[in-house]
Amino acid sequence: MNYLSPSILAADFSRLGEQLRAIDEAGAEYVHIDVMDGAFVPSISFGMPLIQSIRPCSGRIFDVHLMVEEPIRYIQEFADCGADMITVHAEACVHLDRTVETIREKGIRPAVALNPATSLSVLEYILPSLDMVLLMTVNPGFGGQKFIPYSFEKIRELRHIIEERGLNTDIEVDGGVTLSNVEEILKAGANVIVSGSAVFQGDISENVRRFRELMK
Numbered sequence: 001m002n003y004l005s006p007s008i009l010a011a012d013f014s015r016l017g018e019q020l021r022a023i024d025e026a027g028a029e030y031v032h033i034d035v036m037d038g039a040f041v042p043s044i045s046f047g048m049p050l051i052q053s054i055r056p057c058s059g060r061i062f063d064v065h066l067m068v069e070e071p072i073r074y075i076q077e078f079a080d081c082g083a084d085m086i087t088v089h090a091e092a093c094v095h096l097d098r099t100v101e102t103i104r105e106k107g108i109r110p111a112v113a114l115n116p117a118t119s120l121s122v123l124e125y126i127l128p129s130l131d132m133v134l135l136m137t138v139n140p141g142f143g144g145q146k147f148i149p150y151s152f153e154k155i156r157e158l159r160h161i162i163e164e165r166g167l168n169t170d171i172e173v174d175g176g177v178t179l180s181n182v183e184e185i186l187k188a189g190a191n192v193i194v195s196g197s198a199v200f201q202g203d204i205s206e207n208v209r210r211f212r213e214l215m216k
């Protein structure tokens, strides 16, 4: 099953409630929420108060991506404000296993993200504990960047590892995903698609409809 997770980083924050309803009505299954701390990544985005305030605007799955150093410090707070899934970066956690277990204990689906240049080998022992792996296909920190082409090989390799080990882990791809490359990304083995600019620029409902058509 394929899922679309529009990244609200590219939304118009002055009309966030309205835009959330538009992606919801057009059928996007998830809402991708990028939390940036200005330390793990250069930029600062938003945090718990925003998530809490938009929670009543959407019944969709809140897919919270923490681009934050040592996110274990904040898992309880993100659980309290309505996250359904929490993704942490392997590169940002000293104790990755403990962080993943803490997310699971709160009844939230855990995922681990890897930056483009991080090897899949860091997943070797943690993979069976995860619901999803997020492969960054741009360097994290900003929307509107170009998809890094070597990521196709990385997606294929991860899908191969997951199948070989008899697991059922979702592969989410994040960064530079457009209507022009989404089919190739799915073909490589991804099944959760994050897209910011290509959803929120222009006609949001039409963009979601076109993504979903290509993702059937």
Ligand SMILES: O=C(CO)[C@@H](O)[C@H](O)COP(=O)(O)O
Residues within 6 Å of the ligand: 007, 009, 010, 032, 034, 065, 138, 139, 140, 141, 142, 143, 144, 145, 174, 175, 176, 177, 194, 195, 196, 197, 198
């Ligand atoms: O996490 C990030 C950026 O760090 C992404 O979620 C972007 O927000 C995706 O935006 P587009 O590349 O689709 O514009």
